[in-house]
Amino acid sequence: MSDQPIDRAPTRRTVITFGTFDVFHVGHLRVIERAAALGDRLVVGVSADELNLRKKGREPVFSQGERLEIVAALRCVDQVFVEESLELKRDYIVQHGADVLVMGDDWTGRFDELKDACEVVYLPRTPAISTTAIIEHIADL
Ligand code: C2G
Numbered sequence: 001m002s003d004q005p006i007d008r009a010p011t012r013r014t015v016i017t018f019g020t021f022d023v024f025h026v027g028h029l030r031v032i033e034r035a036a037a038l039g040d041r042l043v044v045g046v047s048a049d050e051l052n053l054r055k056k057g058r059e060p061v062f063s064q065g066e067r068l069e070i071v072a073a074l075r076c077v078d079q080v081f082v083e084e085s086l087e088l089k090r091d092y093i094v095q096h097g098a099d100v101l102v103m104g105d106d107w108t109g110r111f112d113e114l115k116d117a118c119e120v121v122y123l124p125r126t127p128a129i130s131t132t133a134i135i136e137h138i139a140d141l
Contacts, residue, residue, distance in 0.1 A: 012039075012040045012041055013038070013039035013040050013041070013099045013100065014039055014040070014041045014042075014043060014096060014097050014098045014099050014100070015035050015036065015038050015039035015041070015042050015043070015098065015099070015100045015101075015102055016042075016043045016044075016045065016092065016093060016096055016098035016100070016101055016102070016118075017031065017032065017035045017042070017043075017044055017045070017101070017102040017103065018044070018045040018046075018047070018083050018089070018092075018103065019031070019044070019045075019046065019047065019104075020046070020047040020052050020055075020056075020060060020067070020131070021044075021046060021047075021067050021070065021071050022052070022060040022061055022062055022067060022131050023061050023062065023131045023134050023135065024062075024067075024070050024071075025129055025130075025131065025134060026126060026129060027125060027126035027129045027130065029074070030126050031102070031104055031123055031125075031126070032044065032071070032074060032076060032077065033076055034102075034123050035102035035123070036076035036077070038100055038102060038121065039099065039100055041078045041079075042076055042077050042078050042079075043078060043079045043080070043081070043096045043098065044071050044077050044079070044080050044081075045080075045081055045082070045083035045092055046064065046067050046068050046071055046080055046081070046082060046083060047060075047064075047067075047082075047083045048064055048082050048083060048084050049063060049064045050084075051083060051084060051085060051086070055086070061131075061135065064082060068080050068082065079096070081096075089101070089111060089114060090114055090117055093114065093117050093118050094117065098118050099118055099119060100118055100119045100120075100121060101114060101118050101119070101120045101121070102121045102122075102123060103120075103121075103122050103123070104122065104123055104124075104125045105122040105123060105124050105125055106125055107122060108122045
């Protein structure tokens with residue numbers, strides 16, 4: 001028999017996902033819960049106000065601090081951080097030791113170049129709900 005100790009420490013699989021999560025809704029919740037189910041630890045990058053302005057051309061309804069607070073409070077989220085730039089995904093994956101990157105399928109193909117750094121999974125979006133549709137609906141009331 002070998003006298004080598006057997007390493008029984010379980011390997012923790014870290015999942016990372018990103019989003020603005022403005023006017024938090026059930027589509028956001030589902031993608032976060034499904035991302036968490038793919039590993040043991042979920043880290044979420046929440047887009048900075050400045051990034052959102054550049055990306056969508058408008059200020060988010062809820063501030064960066066409020067959006068971070070909401071996402072951090074979810075049971076399945078272990079850690080949150082501010083995503084300053086879309087181009088820094090590789091750095092964030094390395095910094096957080098992520099094994100899997102999860103994005104909604106509105107981003108399909110966009111992050112395939114990161115497949116040498118981690119697994120990349122695109123999950124189907126929840127149909128018929130979006131922050132923009134909610135804002136427009138409320139504005140029409
Ligand atoms: N989402 C979803 N179903 C919806 C709406 C959103 O599954 N009906 C998902 C999106 O696909 C995304 C996440 O929820 O994975 C967050 O959505 P947004 O807040 O719209 O994120 P976005 O502005 O696309 O920011 O680095 C990438 C960006 O930070 C992503």
